[in-house]
Amino acid sequence: MGIYNYYQDYSKVIFIGLPGDTLDGTLIAGAFYSSFLYTVRISVVVLLTIYIVNYFVNRGLLEKISDYASPVTKKLNLNSFLVSSILVSFFSPTVGYTMLADGITEKELTQTEVLAGTLANSFPAVFSHVLTYYIPVVIPILGYTGIIYVILRLSIAFIKSMLGLFILLIISRKNTGNIKSSGNKINNKISPFEKTFKFARRFVPVMFISMFLVLYLSKTGFFDVFSRIVMPVTNIFNLNPNTGILAITEIINVSAAMVMAGTFLNEASLTQNEVLIGLIFGNIVAFSTRSVKHSIPLHFSLFGSKMGTKVIILNSGVTIILDILIIGFLIMI
Template identity: 30%
Template structure:
């Protein structure tokens, strides 16, 4: 070896460089080798996070159904019983006795007693009540101002119908007794306040100039021409001979209407309720809506109220279903009612296009129908705002 170095120093230098370079490469290879297992060990854990085991999904689904099905079953039973009884009440005409006080409201408002008939009819059928008022206006019995006052007085009696057909059988079971009764009572108070305001305004602004009692003769002639022969038009109480329906037929009709209501409401409740429970289980609702906390905190509402108002503004029943599991934490019954009232204010824009414009324009025509919508909306906004202020200031 030393002889080769002496003979050729250049070859010796190359040999020494190669000897010193090999250990470096050798030491680098284990590093790559040690890196590969790390990558291999990382992949299974990453995949495990992305794809939950089938058993975990099944367990979560079963847990969700165990929570949803009993609540949905209880609500469905209450809705079925309540709607059936309500349909029986309407079918047998018993609801009209609730509106018997209407005549005592029209006289102080300087309206003829006949307007009380339309108001009474509204408690059984909103469409029929409004149609009767429209007939009085078109005949000349009432001018526009008197008709607007009559529409305001109509408000509470239109609400009475919804108490039996929606609030008691549907909304109270969803919200629970305490919150449900509080909400329905507040809404009843708002409707009654609008009615009382209508009586007061009528007493101040209406006179004989707004009512043409001579038009009653034409109306009575039209009603007595024998075209219908209906006992309800003559004012006589209906008898068994007047109605071709037996009590059994009326009960069957009430059951048919109840079945239709359940088919319309229960599937929607099932979907919304399941989504809400799943959301509460897997998502921190307070954190999700925490951005809105500065806005809602000003009036003492939880941040989650923003999401509830959004749902409630689109669908009243869905909004009630969404807030029901949150009553107790983070909502109290009072803050839950305030949130739903706020949702009612927001929903005016939606309900006006979906229901009010088609209905009111169909009854009154576009020009006067727009006036009715404006008055109804303004009065509701005023008194709902008063109700919210009262709930916020209550100890």
């Protein structure tokens, strides 16, 4: 039974015979109370984790990881711009991309090396998000399913990095020049408390509002409309329509999708595999909107429109292909 049907039937049983205004008010009050409790419970875990992560990041955790990886990357006998870009991406993917852009500007890297370098940066970049988002936000909300989701995201990034490194080992020209890294260190002046407070100001309202809307709209049967829209697609693969609703939500807001996924899991409206499929499918569909908001401005400013387009298409294309393969695997098991 879908969550929209569950809440709709539940509301009919509990509130039958009540006036329309009273019914609507009761639904709002119930959704508000449940959302408040859920937000408080999750926020305590998330914000505490955020504080701890930021504390260790300020203590140089990511730089230490980069230092440990340095001997391995140096043995690969790659161009120094590429090595530095990979290492820097562990704590700042944007700086890593900037170093690739500098390499091509200074004619130390070819276009092919830069394209392969952006693939090689995938795992370090996603790993940095594991510490700052996946562990403190996704796992507390989704639990064991969240752990599997994080492993899948890391696996995709790892495959992309291995593909990039494989290409680089074939084509890269070694350059032993030194790369200045004084501007690439993390700014540790902001205290963990300030970072946590800044995150909380954005996260807590989004969490509460998302949870409230999910619960209230579910109880009113609002998602029936979306279920009919996505049903042709979900029927082809014999999936619960809620999987499609989850994917649509991820296009709008990733955190809202995580909250909805947690709700579906708690209400047994979706299985673990269906939640994973919904989130990964949403990631595929959301690439278009994310490119407009983030990828295009960043990559165009660094590499120019022509080269930036190539970087976006290559990285998005490889990720989408791997996402589709994982979805196919999850459907079969």
